[in-house]
Amino acid sequence: xxxxxxxxxxxxxxxxAYYRKKAGYTQEAFAEKISISVNFxxxxxxxxxxxxxxxxxxxKIADVLGIPPSKLLEED
Numbered sequence: 001x002x003x004x005x006x007x008x009x010x011x012x013x014x015x016x017a018y019y020r021k022k023a024g025y026t027q028e029a030f031a032e033k034i035s036i037s038v039n040f041x042x043x044x045x046x047x048x049x050x051x052x053x054x055x056x057x058x059x060k061i062a063d064v065l066g067i068p069p070s071k072l073l074e075e076d
Contacts, residue, residue, distance in 0.1 A: 030064070
């Protein structure tokens, strides 16, 4: 994926992984819950890959994790 913001995508993916683990979900269970493939979730969460998600998917992720979508986009 070509982007001018690779670090923002990596940060978002790491935050998704953090909140997913904090909520007690495996990648498999979480991917099923938000209707995406485990492979796709792995690419989003992987620090060595840059993979974006649609707003629809971002909203699903936040909803299942019980957090505002902005938490996944904030910079620390």
